[in-house]
Amino acid sequence: MTDAADWTRTAEQKVLDEAIRLAPLEGWTTRMTRLAGRAAGFSDGETELLLPRGSADLAALLARRHDARALLMLQDVDPTTLKIRERIARAVEARIDAAGNDEAAARRCAGWLALPQNLALGGRLAWESADVLWRWAGDTATDENHYSKRAILAGVLTGAITIRLNAGRGAAVRFAGRRIDDVMRFETWKAKSGFKPEAALHNLAERLGRLRYGRAEQP
Numbered sequence: 001m002t003d004a005a006d007w008t009r010t011a012e013q014k015v016l017d018e019a020i021r022l023a024p025l026e027g028w029t030t031r032m033t034r035l036a037g038r039a040a041g042f043s044d045g046e047t048e049l050l051l052p053r054g055s056a057d058l059a060a061l062l063a064r065r066h067d068a069r070a071l072l073m074l075q076d077v078d079p080t081t082l083k084i085r086e087r088i089a090r091a092v093e094a095r096i097d098a099a100g101n102d103e104a105a106a107r108r109c110a111g112w113l114a115l116p117q118n119l120a121l122g123g124r125l126a127w128e129s130a131d132v133l134w135r136w137a138g139d140t141a142t143d144e145n146h147y148s149k150r151a152i153l154a155g156v157l158t159g160a161i162t163i164r165l166n167a168g169r170g171a172a173v174r175f176a177g178r179r180i181d182d183v184m185r186f187e188t189w190k191a192k193s194g195f196k197p198e199a200a201l202h203n204l205a206e207r208l209g210r211l212r213y214g215r216a217e218q219p
Helices: 002-026 030-039 044-050 055-073 084-100 103-113 116-136 144-167 169-193 197-213
Strands: none
Touching: 002 030, 002 044, 002 055, 002 103, 030 044, 030 055, 055 084, 055 103, 055 116, 084 103, 084 116, 084 144, 084 169, 103 116, 103 144, 116 144, 144 169
8 A cells, every 4th residue: 555655646746757857838637647657668548547647647746746846945944943923924934935846837837827717726725825824833723713824825826926926036925925014913913902703703603693583582
């Protein structure tokens, strides 16, 4: 089983290498996936077995390669020596740079993920990337903050990477810095005010329920 899993991972990466080479001219398409498989030495049938969801599987492989590359870039950084704002900024910059190393192919993939039918996949991959970076930063939250932190960072990453691929690294880093500052100000206010988003949502749902069904009679 281990040998089979290792072979599969190696084969996937070989196809991904070819996809990165071909995508700038071919686009992130089903045809490109077949051509990448052939270039890696596989028949169309073998490529389909290896990547049953075709371009979607390749997009996931590319995102996860970039996540792993970002962690390699961060391996000499001790997050415990940094403030939380600095940790997230360093992590986002590493993830931006990881995507930038495959700029032309990443741009094609990002365009494909922006299509309406692929937005859900793009959101899941951004969430995965945010989770990787928060774990590197030492986040151990298990309550609603676990999810809110990742949702917010996923949005920052999506915007920053898009800007990196279209306007350059400097613009992306500045964008990410502004967004991170906004988030940190909100978190500081939330802590001081005692505001709890889950409580606010519960109260809103309760009020909407009363509007629809009427106030329950008091016993």
